[in-house]
Amino acid sequence: MKELFGLMKFGTKSALWAAIINTIVAILKTAAYLITGNVAMFAEMMHSFGDAANQFFVFIGSALSKKEPTERFPGGFGRLVNLVLLGAVLIVGVLAYETIVEGIHHISNATHSEDWFWLNMGVLGASALLEMAVLYKAMKEITEHLPKEQTKGFKLIPESYKNVKDAKPASKLVFLEDNVAVGGALLAMLAIVVATYTPFHSATGYASIVIGIALVFVVGRIFMDNAAGALGVADVKMQARMGARILQHPHINDIQNLDVIKEGESLHVELKVEVDPHMTIKEADEIRNYIDKKIKEAVENVTDVIIEFDDDDDVDTWSQILNNNPK
CATH class of the missing domain: 3.30.70.1350 (Cation efflux protein, cytoplasmic domain)
Structure with a gap:
């Protein structure tokens, strides 16, 4: 047990921060759901709890992959992080499916409501800001090998996208997931405005489907990268x-x-x-x-x-x- 806790300091920091932030976001969304009874907020709540669990396991896997080789495993544990991430994509896959199904359900049962508009907007806005903080942390990890002047200020953003394919598996997962999380929160806010103040009441359903499709992309990208890593891919x-x-x-x-x-x-x-x-x-x-x-x-x-x-x-x-x- 002492060795296990000692390895935790080698875990991917962005994954740990993502797990903590997503837990906070999930609690905020839970409170909003209990107050408003909004089904879309319930879907967002489940999404955040799933992300938190997912990224916590990623952090554990990235830490355990640093364990020194043993007699039983002389090749070391480097590929363990790939195996953990292959399991993590299953969680993201389930979230993507539920998000798309929930969107279809909203489209077929769309109703107009202005109740708790500002509460929903406030929770989603706060969630977007918190997710942006995690995304920034992942960007810093992806570009840590580059000269500081190359990633100074807003230069960090394009450089992180250029170098994401060469990032550590855990950092890449957090980066991709939080791109979807930030974009999804902003899209959900826009959809709520449209659904509340225009006749297009099913906007939130379509937004949910778009977010689900984006999650499917993340699942595919992470699965392919980590399947190759588990097999042993040449650099x-x-x-x-x-x-x-x-x-x-x-x-x-x-x-x-x-x-x-x-x-x-x-x-x-x-x-x-x-x-x-x-x-x-x-x-x-x-x-x-x-x-x-x-x-x-x-x-x-x-x-x-x-x-x-x-x-x-x-x-x-x-x-x-x-x-x-x-x-």
């Missing part, structure tokens, strides 16, 4: 980046093979380099230390590096690998 961009650094050594003639495999938030590296066959063991050991240092300079979250040596075959293998890799 082609990182391979090229590491290869360029390794070949800076004057006694490394070529790279015969270089695999960079994503394991959750960590990377596993295996490579075979070509050197002079008459090289001494001491010289080879110095090269091994050089490679290990260069790789860890290129990226922080490398769990292990396996290096093999082979004699130079006078064939430029690394250039061929780069040309054959998809961009």
Whole structure:
């Protein structure tokens, strides 16, 4: 148990903040539902409670993935976060289904009402602001590897969208979910205004369906990314980046093979380099230390590096690998 609590400090902070904020938002929506009896607010309440539970499990999974390898699991626990996120998308999938069904129900049973208008607007407005705070935290995590001047001020927003595909799995989930949450809250507010002050009383139903479809997109994106992560997906961009650094050594003639495999938030590296066959063991050991240092300079979250040596075959293998890799 002590080890479990010790690992919690390594969990993804945006997921923890998202879980806390969504719990607060869910409580606000629960109070609003109990006062107004608004079915749409009930759906939003369930949505927020589901998000809170989902993101709490994501935080736990990202923390446990940092556990050191054991005799029973010598490969470590890096891919555990991918497995947790695959489970998390099931929750989001159920929420998406319920949201769409609730929207269809509202369209077929739309009625005009101005009761508790400002309470509903106030709760949704407060929810949007709180979700924006979580979204900002996720944006900071996604862009933490970039120079500060590149993410200063409003530059953070476009840079986070540009780099989201390379983000940690947990940060990506929070980022995508909170985009839907913020957009959904704003859309719901607009729909309430339209339904209250125009003849288009079914606007909230259509808004609910749009939010549900957006959640389906999140489910699909997260499922595909984490299914690949659970299987072990190659990071082609990182391979090229590491290869360029390794070949800076004057006694490394070529790279015969270089695999960079994503394991959750960590990377596993295996490579075979070509050197002079008459090289001494001491010289080879110095090269091994050089490679290990260069790789860890290129990226922080490398769990292990396996290096093999082979004699130079006078064939430029690394250039061929780069040309054959998809961009």
